[in-house]
Amino acid sequence: MPKSMKVKLFMDRSAGAIEEHINTWLDQAGAAVIIKTNTVVTAVPEKAGDGSHPCIVVTVWYEPPSN
Secondary structure, X not given: OOOOOEEEXXXXXXXXXXXXXXXXXXXHHOOOEEEEEEEEEEEEEXXXXXXEEEEEEEXXXXXXXXX
């Protein structure tokens, strides 16, 4: 039976925070196989009419380890 691919999203203002979140997740994911990653940097308003702030989104497609 083929493994089911999963998607994990990480989103934050800071590249350092994203890195920390991803590293923590990778430590917990064990032997997951990373298939593809994608990174988007955009500006997002806090509230309607407010100024925007940067937002970094990293998407990871992976196959979880077989148990």
